[in-house]
Amino acid sequence: MTFDGSRYVSNAVKALPPSGIRKFFDLAAQMENVISLGVGEPDFITPWHIIESSFYSAERGHTSYTSNLGLLELRQAISDYLEAKHGVGYDPTNEVLVTTGVSEALDVAIRTLVSPGDEVIVIEPCYVSYKACVLLAGGTPVIVDTHVDNGFRVTAEDIASRLSDRTKAIVLSYPNNPTGAVMDCATLQRIAELAKERDLIVISDEIYSELTYEGTHTCIAALPGMRERTVLLNGFSKAYAMTGWRIGYACGNKHIIGGMMKIHQYTMLCAPIIAQKAAIEALRYGEEAKQRMVAEYDQRRRFIVERLNAIGLTCFEPTGAFYAFPSIAASGMTSEEFCNELLREQSVAVVPGNAFGACGEGFVRCSYAASLQEISEAVTRMERFLADHAR
Amino acid sequence: MREDILRILDENDQVDPATIATMLGATEDEVRATIAELEKSKAIVKYHALVNWEKVNDDLVQALIDVKVSPQRDVGFDQIAERIYRFPEVKSVYLMSGAYDLSVAVQGKSLKDVASFVATKLATLDHVLSTTTHFILRKYKEEGVILDDKAELKRLVVSP
């Protein structure tokens, strides 16, 4: 009898839907010379001073475990940064947890908060992990759709209509992946009021907060009464082009952070010290390099949005993150058809909108974390593609 | 906007005014006018390709020459600098602080070529007191660009 490994995989894992991105990735990975606007990470490499400083401390022997919470120096720097930038500070001794990317922070936050049967509001389209983490924690994700007519912003009313006695938390993520939408302060205030009224926790993934191109980012934890109610997640991957270092953090009420720390100490022990050292350098001296990158994204953003609109892929104006999310209605195809055919015929990779939730159908995500030349060539090929398929 | 335009063109002078206008949220006319102004004021000196000559001609050599001169009354270093920078072999001339006065970059077809330029043209000029020639053996980085970037960076084609 042959050994059937699948029999041993838990039901919870079996039931987990595969990531829509994964399927598409496998297809794209087989092809050569693909121009990719499908990438969810910066095209810059980490600023050299950050690499150099981190490697220097490794060379001097800083290669050990750290406190479970992370280096105090880093927690202090994070707290100072949040205080200066958003006006919300945290006690570095018990309200800040350094994690292996926002990915880990998110998982640990949800496992800390969610008991089996609890409901968590997930606003789609969104980053692929939220729903999966809720499911793995035994919770029930309750999906709230957003739409282009409202700039892919959720409203307090949308959320209120999906609340039940079992709702424990809301996951918010603005600036948003995949839409590039940002949240306005007034709407955020109404959501904050709702959270207080209905006694909900807000898990706010603000990993793209530094990539805000018009106006300033409002951190929900900074709104009155929300500091205690918010688990604030942020990290270094996007703002400092540090995806490979795997470093992020969570801030919040000491009991919640304490709970998260419990899981973290058993499953991760601590974030890698080499990345923690890099993060300290980034917060201390990374401002200029960050601003240079943000300025470049902003220029490419204007360029891609105008070009997409010009070729008939109507695109609402994204003002955060590094994604444009055009409608592909002009093609008459589904998101997956569009992406598969575009890849096959023109060797251009973009990601189907429905990979980020059902309401992303009819859209594709185009990352502008790519060089101007790449963006320009990709859009030209998309134009050719549309012409070839015009009925 | 002027600085944004300069930064874009400094990075890549092939980007056309319409694209720059889109990137900066300005009109094409504004961008064209600003570029014209920058050209007129010589803030934009020249559009050129950054060539790595080592790739096409192994024999070309470049040297940096430290030149000590005696400054002249009324004109200081300007006149002697001009006498030097007028030579087409000279790629750049800087007035320096420190141990010598002028830093002169010279390009020639061969070592001998450069050596002979220094010996017959440069060192013999009036007011040149001494020269020290350093031949460049290899260029790693030029005008902010790493010339032989070995690392071919590969991100995943698609990632969440």
Ligand SMILES: Cc1ncc(COP(=O)(O)O)c(C=O)c1O
């Ligand atoms: C919205 C969002 N949250 C979290 C992450 C994961 O970030 P990290 O690299 O910090 O794990 C990503 C990465 O794409 C993201 O887009």
